Amino acid sequence: MPDVLVAANGSFGMWELKVCTANAVRLSPHQISFAETHKDYPVWVLVCAATNEGEAIYAYPAASVSELSRIGLKHPPSLKITPPDWLPLFNLICP
Secondary structure, rough: OOOOEEOOOOOEEEEEEEEEEOOOOOOOHHHHHHHHHHOOOOOEEEEEEEEEEEEEEEEHHHHHHHHHHHHHHHHOOOOOOOOOOOOHHHHHHHH
């Protein structure tokens, strides 16, 4: 089960939260399996990572989890934001 269960706008979503200091994003086999099984649902992996500009949040849908696990942050996210501008992220994951 992902870290966060969200109810917004009459629907539910699930978010797995990760922090990384390098390219690699550590996902367990169970987390990968859960995401792949639920790839047609609003399941997201949100990764906080250090960049040259400070911290950034990368958003990946469940369908991207295998590639994210394999190549890390080199896999293009659906969205990359630099807080405190959270609105684009919320619009993506809670439409």
